[in-house]
Amino acid sequence: MRILLGVSGGIAAYKAVLLLRLLREQGHAVRVIPTASALRFVGAPTFEALSGEPVTTEVFEDVEHVPHVALGQGADLVIVAPATADLLSRAATGRADDLLTSTLLTARCPVVMAPAMHTEMWEHPATRANVATLRERGVHVLEPASGRLTGADTGRGRLPEPEEIAEYALSVVVAGPAPGGPSGSRDLVARRVVVSAGGTREPIDPVRFIGNRSSGLQGVALARAAAERGAHVTLVAANIALEVLAGASSAGQGQGAGTVDVVRVESTADLRDAVRGAAAEADVVVMAAAVADFRPARTPDAKIKKVPGRPPAPIELVLNPDILAELAHERLRPGQVVVGFAAETGDETGDVLDLGRAKARRKGADLLVLNAVGGGRGFGTVTNEVTLLDGTGEVLGQVAGTKPEVADAVWDAVVKLLVPRA
Structure with a gap:
């Protein structure tokens, strides 16, 4: 894929270096187009060394190739990270006073902007109006994260992490110009879908909890892909960062596409209530x-206190309800398709596939998506590798790629299981 990475002049420009390396490691050709201010934070040699391509801010260099037009025409994706308040303003008003803004005017591929600025700048009516204008024109503008900003300040305006930007931006390309993923399929039109995503947290006391490493990236990709295929989606989000949820909130923007409603939960009990409530009207869970x-x-x-010289008291654990098994056996709506996910590591009783097959038979779902986790695989990564199993544990296929690509493969399998509408 041919990607243009625009970098504007903010302190978060250093994260663009990490994003560049991540995209290159995934095999994409990336050319960096910085603003003059961006080069005051990160020098051109850094971008050139990591991209293997020349870096310039000017439209008057390499003039015989008309770069301010040719770059945008030849790109598959444009990412601007960070996008400062100034850059958002210039893009919204159609300015073309450097190579980056000129390229934005000529690009006909998806454009993703990841804003980064102080909270006051992000919340200013001028910035909000510029963001609204860009979104109306089809530009995908992420919501900034909350956290540490320049100096001692904290708040909304932090650039999302490079992994999150890459995951979202690549999902936009996978979705394609028409609703429904790379093929433009509309095979979930008017279907109601429930997707749970993220990781639940079980409180130990008012401060601490038992949790897991799930980022929610795969679940958000599933929700977005379903909406692009025309479904009305309820996304039950367990402790998912706001910048990750931005990948779902932009779904359904194409003509005739579906919608995504987000229900945020924390514990397994919360998630169970939300999923069961939405599943009563759902074609797919x-x-x-x-x-x-x-x-x-x-x-x-009250918070459990540490007592010097005394070991902590043991924490007694009890089983949570098996929500997937409940849904699979009860079928809250006739003809409902239930899909489960299983993250396995393998142990002394069997390898990942053995454990997945046993779980598929035990849970009773129509489809089980099995993936190996640990060692840098699965949780928090921009790619995934899964095996699809039917309810008897038989292998239906294997899929490897970005999480949006995996999501589309899962929906392809689900559609084959749906009862046709009368």
Whole structure:
């Protein structure tokens, strides 16, 4: 894929270096187009060394190739990270006073902007109006994250992490110009879908919890892909960062596409209530969330104190309800398709596939998406590799790629299981 990486002049420009390396490691050709201010934060030699391509801010260099037009015409994707308040303003008003803004005017591929600025700048009516204008024109503008900003300041305006930007931006390309992923399929039009995503947290006391490493990226990709295919999606999001949820909130923007409604939850009990409530009207339920198997038997009202010289008291755990098995056996709506996810590592009783097959038979879902985790695989990464199993544990196929690509493969398998509408 041919990607243009625009970098504007903010302190978060250093993260563009990490994003560049990530995209290159995934095999994409990337050319960096910085603003003059960006080069005051990160020098051109750094971008050139990591991209293997020349870096310039000017439209008057390499003039015989008309770069301010040719770059945009030849790109498959444009990412601007960070996008400062100044850059958003210039893009919204159609300015063309450097190579980056000129390229934005000629690009006909998807454009993704990841803003980064101080909270006051992000919340200013001028910036909000510029963002609204860009979104109306089809530009995908991420919501900034909350956290540490320049100096001692904290708040909304932090650039999302490079992995999150890459995941979202690549999902936009996979979705393609027409609703429904790379093929433009509309095979979920008017279907109601429930997707759970993220990882549940079980409180130990008012401060601490038992959790897991799930980022929610795969579940968000599933929700977005379903909406692009025309479905009305309820995304039950367990402890997913706001910048990750931005990948779902932009879904359904194409003509005739579906919608995504987000319900935020924390514990397994919360997630169970939300999923069951939405599943009563759903054609498909996808349990992609990493749901805690156990929870503390008791949760005190006050923080558990450390007593010097005394070991901590044991925490008694009890089983959480098996939400996937419940849904698979009850079928809250006739003809409902239930899909489960299984993250396995393998142990002394069997390898990942052995454990997945046993789980598929035990859970009773129509489809089980099995993936190996650990060692840098699965949780928090921009790619995934899964095996699709039917309810008997038989292998239906294997899929490897970005999480949006995996999501489309899962929906391809689900569509084959749906009862045709009368």
